[in-house]
Amino acid sequence: MTRSTTRMQQISTSIYRKYKLSVLYASLTIPVGIILIFFDKAPSRNDFLDHWNRAEQIAAGQFTAIPDPSGTGNYGAINKDGVFEAFNNTAINSPFTYFPSVFGGGHLRISCLLTLLFSTLFVCIAISLAKQYDTIIFGIAILPIFFLSSIYPTADAITNSISLLWVAFILYLYQQEKLSWHNILATCLLALFLGQIKMTCIILILLIALPMIRQYQLNHKIDYRFVIPVIISLSSAICWMQATKNVPPSAVSTVEQYKEAKLTVLHHPGEILKSLGISLINPLDLTNDKHDTGRNIQFFTGAEYTQLPFAVMMPILFAVVLLVLYRNKNLPEFHIAEITATAAIIILFYTLTCTGLIVSWGGVALGSYASGLQSRYFIPIYALVCLLIPNLGILVIDRKKIRIFISALIGWSYSGLLLAHLFVFPWQL
Template sequence: MQFLSTPDPSGSGNYGVVNAEGHFVPFNNTAINSPFAYLPSMFSGGHLRVACALTLIVAVGFTALAIHIAGQYKTLILGIAILPIVFFSYLYPTADAMTNSFSLLFVAQTLHLLQKESIRWKDIGLFALSALYLGQLKITLLCIIPLVFILWCGRRNNTKTIDWRMLIPLCCACIANRIWAAITANIPPSAVVTSSDYVEAQMAVLTHPLKLLASVFSSIVYPLDLTGDPYDASRNIQLFTGAETTQLPVAVMVPVLLASVLLIVWHNAHLPRLTAIQRLILIAIVIIFYVLTCTGLIVSWGAPNLGGYAGGLQTRYFIPIFPIAALLMPNLDIEISPRTGRTLVTCLLAWSYAGILLAHLLPFPVM
């Protein structure tokens, strides 16, 4: 079992692994990812279907645990988890499966502690372990770690205090991330750049911050049919079509999207109101996550379009901040009867997922 990618022995500049047959297999675009991002696959024996099944089981397990511990926020976590874009990300042994499912668990763990009258050292220890694992996943997940600051100030035993223990999970995540970053410092993040190109791209971003801001803004409003990459549209609209490769029609997707919204607002009127500072923290996390995602893509391609569209943006990259953005939902004072709500959500989900199943099983002629 190999935990670190190696350069191609032939000198091609690619990074990957030498398989059992002695052939070099490149995987440049994931070469810098930590093995923790593929943890279930390590027990697959090299069989793809086994790796897919194990990844699905672990990802669903993380998600189920997140829903269970979220308490008053369980329907919010469930509302994100039922989205087809989330489910499809669990089906393959990719870094996205662990990244998306564990980020839901980390957010749920934070919300669980937010609802407790007192936080024990046992809670801090479990939180720190989660932060260690989070720090070994995608680097953009470091943006989620500041969630601990919504626990920083609060009332414990009727006394307003600052819980300095929240620095422990914060430090754990940062240290774990920096250790792996140091180990992979000489490995380029994609197939189109060398290590020196990557460093030059980083310098270009640092020395031209206004161009970076232009890219960040442009990537929000840029018409997807004008980017020059025919795949950009399908990458961007995955939330509304289900996946990049299988674009499902409105009749299939609208019901499940409606079910997601209903679940997010289900207990909205009864949730504890977040303070202004807590809301600012959540807004900052969403903004910084988006900016760093755009920056990472620009740099990984060598910054050829700095100032323009950040090529390669995919909706599934933003799944980790979906629940954080949902927390910003204002109190809409919507009351949903539990019986009516369960029936409606169940019917909407049954319709959409039946449509998804048929779309993948029925033969369709290519026009």
């Protein structure tokens, strides 16, 4: 064996070790995703037609939805047959969240494949950037509720992957002793994207506080350069919100009702606080909406539709717990400032999500349960919740055994997921 060959093998081994988790993630999700895109018998696709209509509209070069010519107040697009299709709930989504479908040229499966590939790419970059936190990012990304959103054209696919990339990049900055202008410029680019995904995610811009606090602890100086990405992100979000200010976010309320609901919420802060508390503890079978249970337990069943049973979901959830705790002893310990900032962002995200739901339904649920609350809405903050776990002193001694065990748990659950989606059950015929 020549010296050059040996050197190449060493480089290949070094690259694999550095990006091993990213490679493993892509090796799992891309094949499984492709199989489901072509052969899924029971798809888990929330608001599929609304998302696909919006994706087709953008692919055709129409970036903003149009009002119903008949004057109903709904927004959507004119389909190929000349009939108006309303999709208010997705009309407010930025074209950026559907950009893979633009390259799909209006072909569903090509758009699905591109959505899967781009989402996977963003997650792989996130895993690599996270460094000591990579197992946490990997664990969140393999959750079925995350994965199943990436195999069809939906704003959730890009929202979830970009938000996870943003969190990972912030953690990357947090682990640096000194930040360069290259780091700030990269932050600005991601901040621009952050402003174009679902509007509740704009609160994640506050995560910039983590590297700012860290830099102050190390250098005793406030890095004011972080103001630039904050301005860029807020400007990006405001521009799109301005472009869709006349679009009601749901088909059950008009623009006037939506605006009135926003004013009502502002004038009754006590009632919104009441809704926030009730929504945390309200029994799901007592919300007066039979769909609320399915919406709320998606985290534990993988999706609202084609809900996976305990035997399939329990192993993957256990694997995620192990991945989150995998490097618990060696992670940089958050101090009170970082804990406070992270907890505040989680609370604000929950507040914005519940308030947004109440307002989009015209304010009828103000003071009661925020109907329509779904666990998939909180995917962008799952990693933040994991960051609040204190240093428990957990140390994995035999890493090889735990990796094999975790791989077996993931393999079992994804095999069950595939069977659940590919097998036609007799009662479905």
